[in-house]
Amino acid sequence: MLYDARSAIQLDELRRTGRAVILAIETSCDETAAAVIRDGRVILSNVVSTQIPLHARYGGVVPEVASRAHVEAVNTVIDRALDESGADLRGVDAIAVTNGPGLVGALLVGVSTAKALAFASSKPLVAIHHMEAHICAAYLAYSDLAPPFLCLTVSGGHTALTEATDGGVTRMLGQTLDDAAGEAFDKAARVLGLPYPGGPALDGLAENGNPAAIALPRAKTPGAYDFSFSGLKTAFIQLERKGALADLSKEDAAASYREAVVDMLAVKTIRAAESGGYRTVVVAGGVAANKGLRSRMAAECAARGLRLCMPPIQLCTDNAAMVGAAAFRRIMSGRAAGGLTLNAEPAGYMA
Ligand code: KG4
Ligand code: ZN
Numbered sequence: 388m389l390y391d392a393r394s395a396i397q398l399d400e401l402r403r404t405g406r407a408v409i410l411a412i413e414t415s416c417d418e419t420a421a422a423v424i425r426d427g428r429v430i431l432s433n434v435v436s437t438q439i440p441l442h443a444r445y446g447g448v449v450p451e452v453a454s455r456a457h458v459e460a461v462n463t464v465i466d467r468a469l470d471e472s473g474a475d476l477r478g479v480d481a482i483a484v485t486n487g488p489g490l491v492g493a494l495l496v497g498v499s500t501a502k503a504l505a506f507a508s509s510k511p512l513v514a515i516h517h518m519e520a521h522i523c524a525a526y527l528a529y530s531d532l533a534p535p536f537l538c539l540t541v542s543g544g545h546t547a548l549t550e551a552t553d554g555g556v557t558r559m560l561g562q563t564l565d566d567a568a569g570e571a572f573d574k575a576a577r578v579l580g581l582p583y584p585g586g587p588a589l590d591g592l593a594e595n596g597n598p599a600a601i602a603l604p605r606a607k608t609p610g611a612y613d614f615s616f617s618g619l620k621t622a623f624i625q626l627e628r629k630g631a632l633a634d635l636s637k638e639d640a641a642a643s644y645r646e647a648v649v650d651m652l653a654v655k656t657i658r659a660a661e662s663g664g665y666r667t668v669v670v671a672g673g674v675a676a677n678k679g680l681r682s683r684m685a686a687e688c689a690a691r692g693l694r695l696c697m698p699p700i701q702l703c704t705d706n707a708a709m710v711g712a713a714a715f716r717r718i719m720s721g722r723a724a725g726g727l728t729l730n731a732e733p734a735g736y737m738a
Contacts, residue, residue: 391726394511397480398723401511407480407718410463410504411711414497415489415517416543417441417448419460420707423472423479427523427715428530431472433708436460439584446583447573456493461500468707476508481723483714485512488544488735497730502727512725513714516735518545518559518672523716524709525669528698536696537665539656541680542672543569543584546652548612548659551669556720560659561612568648568674570635571616578627579637589641590677594695596642598679600635601626603647605654612659619647645679653683660693667694675703 401407413420417438423431438456442448469475483658484501487494505512522538534551537560546563566574569586579592604622606730623644626632632640648657660668670684675697688695702709717723 390506390509391731393509394726397511398718401450401480401718402677402721405719407715408478409481409483409513409711410465410469410476411483411515411707411715412461412480412497412501413485413520413707413710414457414461414493415485415487415704416493416705416706417453419457419464420705421461421465421468422707422711423468423474424527424708424711424715427526427712427719430527430708431474432468432470433442433706434464434468434471435701435706436464443583446577448451448490450490450492454496457493457496461496463720465500465504474603479508479510480670481511481513481652481718482508482712483513483515484729485517485520485710486729487732488517489731491731491733493618498729498731502729505725506727511723512727512729513717513723514725514729515574515710515713515717518542518547518735520709520713521671522549522551522557522669523713524596524698524702524706525696526672526716527708528702529696532538532667532669532696535665536667536669537656537660537663538669538671539652540566540672541568541652541670541674543573545672546614548656550663550665558599560663561614563614563616564608565617566613568614568616568652569672571620571648572674572677574620575623575641578624578632579640586674587676590645590679592638592641593645593679596636596638596640598642598646600639601631601643603643605647605651612655614651614655616648618650619644645677649677649683652680653687656684657687657691661691665693667696669696671698671703673704676700
């Protein structure tokens with residue numbers, strides 16, 4: 388039987404039973420990751436091989452270096468994920484892979500590996516959008532979480548407010564007009580002379596600084612739920628050029644900057660939650676690891692009786708478990724798309 392026809396039958400069968408063991412692969416940026424997920428909620432294994440040390444000396448991710456490192460790591464990472472899960476490929480019902488957005492060469496490593504595995508093992512292939520995966524990480528951490536909920540997704544490449552609706556569909560309410568929140572942190576960290584990726588290091592310094600040490604701007608955007616960080620970043624760079632940061636401790640500069648980013652994220656998220664009548668707010672993506680953002684969101688949500696779901700840090704930064712969780716929801720809502728003609732979509736495209 389042709390691969391596509393068999394896949395459609397297999398996916399229908401999974402949907403009928405409501406159960407699936409999914410092998411998921413993620414290579415969109417600088418983490419090579421594979422995981423095995425049962426029924427969209429249970430992590431049987433979650434292996435992440437980070438390339439951060441390889442890129443640190445260049446001060447950012449070098450795409451060609453990333454692709455090569457993915458090629459070297461991907462098979463070992465998948466083998467380990469299968470081993471640790473106690474399953475072998477025969478025990479897997481479907482293979483999921485991030486096909487965008489991300490670095491094209493990096494994405495292609497995951498996509499071609501997933502295609503080869505799917506074809507060789509006659510399993511359906513499910514393509515996943517990276518931001519959808521970040522949102523779905525919350526289903527792994529909160530076993531009773533169900534849509535609808537509001538989600539603030541903040542990563543190195545994206546900043547968006549979305550609504551997760553029934554059937555796993557997401558609706559965009561607003562997004563960044565320029566830099567992503569992670570980029571905003573990383574660039575300010577570079578100004579402070581911190582090594583790549585600077586977000587976590589800046590966060591660490593900020594813990595011991597005064598958030599009111601310097602006044603920094605908050606952007607106004609045309610869309611009520613859009614974000615913009617370039618004005619803040621430029622203001623910070625200008626202060627540094629004028630020597631104004633020299634009088635401050637790095638801790639105070641970091642704390643003031645973090646306060647500005649967190650303020651913009653929190654104010655709009657809470658506004659969207661209140662005007663949309665959401666009862667649950669999810670914060671996902673690598674920047675959800677930020678301690679300042681976590682405590683501010685916890686306080687704001689508690690004050691309003693909103694349920695706040697923030698996955699643990701290892702599910703917030705890039706991983707494949709979240710890809711498996713997203714694939715499960717796509718399969719069960721009849722929206723699984725993939726097949727052997729699947730290509731990388733570096734600009735991202737959510738079907
Ligand atoms: O989601 P992620 O792992 O990769 C992307 O999809 O981009 O996010 C990585 C981003 C980087 O910009 C990193 O500096 C930032 O998340 N990040 C943080 C923290 N931990 C990671 N930013 C601020 N504070 C943190 N604690
Ligand atoms: Zn990510």
